[in-house]
Amino acid sequence: MFDDEEFNSYTPPPAVEEKKPYTAFKKFPSKKEVVTDIPYIPITVYVDKEFPQEAKDGLYSIIVKLLSKDYKVRVNGDDKEFYERIKTLADESLEIYTPWKEFNDIETKHYFNSETCKLIAQKHFASWDKIPNPVKSLLARNIRMLFGDKNNSLSLCLITWSKDGASKLLEITKETGRSSFIIKVASTYGIPVLNIGKPNAENVLQRTFGIS
Known part of the structure; x- marks a missing residue:
């Protein structure tokens, strides 16, 4: 298979110096960084002025109990x-x-x-171009309630009320009322929705947060 003469005259190539891994790494690159708020996980409570007083009282009680357990709570x-x-x-x-x-x-x-929250709101409101700017601002505010002012603090969950008890996108009806938009967005992005209009709301609160 091999010619003996050629095989015996074979000279191996010079050894290549083995490089240690990461020899090119000198130090962590330094760059002036703008200090922003540290991300955190709050609970969002949406309250509309058209809610019945019983619903408002229920949401108020939930807010008080959540604060007593050191949760951060966002409210409109x-x-x-x-x-x-x-x-x-x-x-x-x-x-x-x-x-x-x-x-x-x-x-x-x-x-x-921010422009980001406006764009997210626009994405989830079909007739965006037909509504007045104050309404656009209200919808964009709802986005901030779910994602945070800088879109870096996603809500742990959304707690609200509607007559039909909707807590998912497919459950939204005309009776969901002004809670429709924020429930729709929360559901779309995987944020759990607790609607105190549902019969099992108290059980969910007890199991999840230890409150009732």
Whole structure:
């Protein structure tokens, strides 16, 4: 198979110096970084001023109990009376979200709608171009309630109310009312929805958060 003369005269190639892995790594690259808020996982509670008083009372009670268990809670400021009620809690873990600055005379840092949240809202509202800007701001605010002001703090879940008890996209009906949009978006992005209009809501609250 091999010619003996050629085989005996074979000279192996010079040894290649073995390089140690990662020899090119010098140090972690340094770059000036803009410090942003650390991501966290809150619970979003959506309250509409048209909700019946019984539903508002139920949502208020849930907010109080969640805060007592050190959860961060996001609430919209659409209902001025409800806002005045939760304002007395004076809890740093409570965040009030408004569609624009000084909406309902509410002072909060959670009022600015980014272009990202507007684009997400537009994606989930078919007649976006036909609605007035204030309504667009309200819908974009709902996006921030689910994703955070900087879209980096996804809600653990959405708690709200509707007459039909809808908690999934396919359960939304005309009776879901103003909760429809935020339930639709939450369901689309895999955020669990707890609708206290469902008969089993109390059991779910007890199993999930240890409250009732």
